[in-house]
Amino acid sequence: MPEISVIVMNWNGKHFLETCLTALRRQTFRDFETILVDNGSTDGSTEYVRTGFPSVILVELKENRGFTGGNIAGYERAQAEVIVLLNNDTEADPHWLEETHKASREYPNTGIFASKMMQFEDRERIDICGFDLSKAGTGMGLGRGELDGPAWSEPRKVFGACAGAAAYRRSMLDDIGFFDRDFFMTFDDMDLSFRAQLRGYECMFIPRAIVYHYASPTIIKLPARKTYYSQRNIELVHLKNMPLGLMLLGVPQRLLYELGSAAYFFKLGTGMAFLKAKIDVLRQLPSVLRKRREIQRRRKLTNGQLRAMMQGNWLGAKWKKLRAAWRGPSAAALRARQSS
Numbered sequence: 001m002p003e004i005s006v007i008v009m010n011w012n013g014k015h016f017l018e019t020c021l022t023a024l025r026r027q028t029f030r031d032f033e034t035i036l037v038d039n040g041s042t043d044g045s046t047e048y049v050r051t052g053f054p055s056v057i058l059v060e061l062k063e064n065r066g067f068t069g070g071n072i073a074g075y076e077r078a079q080a081e082v083i084v085l086l087n088n089d090t091e092a093d094p095h096w097l098e099e100t101h102k103a104s105r106e107y108p109n110t111g112i113f114a115s116k117m118m119q120f121e122d123r124e125r126i127d128i129c130g131f132d133l134s135k136a137g138t139g140m141g142l143g144r145g146e147l148d149g150p151a152w153s154e155p156r157k158v159f160g161a162c163a164g165a166a167a168y169r170r171s172m173l174d175d176i177g178f179f180d181r182d183f184f185m186t187f188d189d190m191d192l193s194f195r196a197q198l199r200g201y202e203c204m205f206i207p208r209a210i211v212y213h214y215a216s217p218t219i220i221k222l223p224a225r226k227t228y229y230s231q232r233n234i235e236l237v238h239l240k241n242m243p244l245g246l247m248l249l250g251v252p253q254r255l256l257y258e259l260g261s262a263a264y265f266f267k268l269g270t271g272m273a274f275l276k277a278k279i280d281v282l283r284q285l286p287s288v289l290r291k292r293r294e295i296q297r298r299r300k301l302t303n304g305q306l307r308a309m310m311q312g313n314w315l316g317a318k319w320k321k322l323r324a325a326w327r328g329p330s331a332a333a334l335r336a337r338q339s340s
Contacts, residue, residue, distance in 0.1 A: 004032035004097060004167075005078035006086055009070045011039040013088040014048050016214075021053045023091045029098035032084075033057060037074040039064040066184035071163070075178050083173065086211070087164040091120065093210040100167050103155070103206045111172035111201030112193060114161030115209040116152065124148055127213045130158035130205045131190070135310045136253035137238045137246075139190045142205070158205045159309060160193025165211040168192075172201050180236075180291070182284070186226070187233035194241040197306070198299035227270040231261065232277035236284070240292045245303050246310075 008020060017036075024034050037059045038046050049056055059073050071085055082104050086092065096115065103113050114130030126143035129152055134140050139160070143152055161167075166189065168178075176195045179188045193203055238247070238254075265274040281288075 002031050002033045002080045003101060004029070004082045004084055005074075005080035006032055006034045006084045006097070007071055007074035007078060008034065008036045008086050008088055009039070009067055009074070010036055010041060010045055010088045011064055011070075012041045012043045012045065014041070014043045014045040016088045016090075017045065017048060018052070019091050020086070020088050021049070021056060023094075024086075025053075026094045027092070027097045028094050029101050031101075032097055033079065035059060035074045035077055036088075037061065037070040039066070039070045067163070068179045068183045068185060068188045069181060071188075072179055072181060075173075081170045082167055083170055084167045085163045085165070087213060089120075089214040090117075090165060091212045092165070093212075096165075096209050096211055099206055099209040103204060103209065104167065104169065107155075107202075107204050109202070110204045111169050111196050112161050112203035113167040113209065114158055114203060114205045115165035115167075115211050116148075116205070116207050117162060117165050117211050117213045118148065120212045120214045123212060126152060127215070128162045128164075129207075130161050130203065131193075132311045133159045133194070133309055134253075135250055135312050136257040137242050137250055138234060138257060139187070140311055153207050155207060156205050158203050159197060160190055160203050161205075163189035163192075164213055165209075167209075169201075172196060172199075175199060176201070180240075182287070183233050183236065184229060186229045187237050191233070191237045191240065194237060195295055197309070198241060198295060198301050200300040223268065224270045224273040227265050227268070227273040228277045230277075231265070231274050232280055235278065235281040236288060239281070239285075239288050240295055243296065243299075243303050243306065246307060249307075 006024060010017065021034070035057045036049055039061050040063045046058060046060055049058055057077065059077055061070065061073060065073065075083060082101070084097070084100060100113055116129050117127040119125045119127050124147055126146050126148055128141045129143040131139040131141050142158060176199050178192070180191055183191065196203065262271070262274060265271050
């Protein structure tokens with residue numbers, strides 16, 4: 001049985017696979033299996049993997065189950081104690097799995113390990129180093145757009161890991177469950193990290209576990225879809241996981257966040273997708289509340305401990321983003337930029 005199972009998600013991403021899978025071949029740590037889950041691609045991805053990378057375990061799905069459903073299919077096939085998720089639009093440093101494995105031994109009580117994800121085309125600049133939780137109940141990407149440096153050179157506790165390159169201990173997943181199938185894509189990793197924290201599992205950022213990542217090349221071409229799932233799922237995360245006392249305490253910040261989001265997405269031209277997302281949250285409320293009851297019943301983290309983790313410096317970044325959209329190009333130009 002391998003020490004690590006690496007699950008790579010793919011949907012019509014044949015053009016990424018040579019770089020991604022060749023980087024896995026070059027890993028200094030060798031005791032791992034690679035599982036590629038194909039979400040019903042029509043670009044010849046499966047034939048390419050079967051021919052060019054015969055040692056890769058191929059899980060072929062007939063339809064697109066999204067990032068969430070695809071990774072669940074891979075997890076059901078995985079054998080190892082450490083489950084590693086990797087986007088197909090990445091190139092892992094040769095020591096990535098070695099550093100991840102070393103961290104899993106060095107921090108035996110940690111449930112999640114966040115990689116240092118760097119921008120693919122500007123390899124001195126950070127894509128994301130995990131995320132923290134804001135007082136509005138939203139995720140705050142760490143290091144995004146910054147030049148790499150001493151601030152990101154030491155291991156540190158963070159709230160959660162971006163699932164584009166993250167490791168999860170199977171014993172933790174047996175306890176709290178894996179991804180929520182209802183998410184389909186985006187914020188599924190935040191939901192998982194939130195459930196883990198509530199149950200008492202920590203997340204550690206591992207600075208030497210490095211992966212180079214393209215900037216969302218697939219979903220960025222579908223701005224309305226991205227808006228819908230992100231704005232629906234951020235509500236699902238909040239409603240499922242945030243303890244009631246902190247939810248009530250954070251109402252002002254949450255309202256401010258929602259108003260700013262509405263203004264931003266209407267300016268972007270995806271306002272109707274934003275509204276549909278919020279309406280669909282109401283439709284899903286009975287199911288969400290059932291999940292919430294179980295999560296809150298089993299949580300070990302107190303309100304005080306969770307509140308101490310929540311960061312208050314989220315407003316500046318959100319305001320800067322909104323102001324840039326409002327003063328910047330037209331909605332059509334913004335959509336064109338996202339599609340380029």
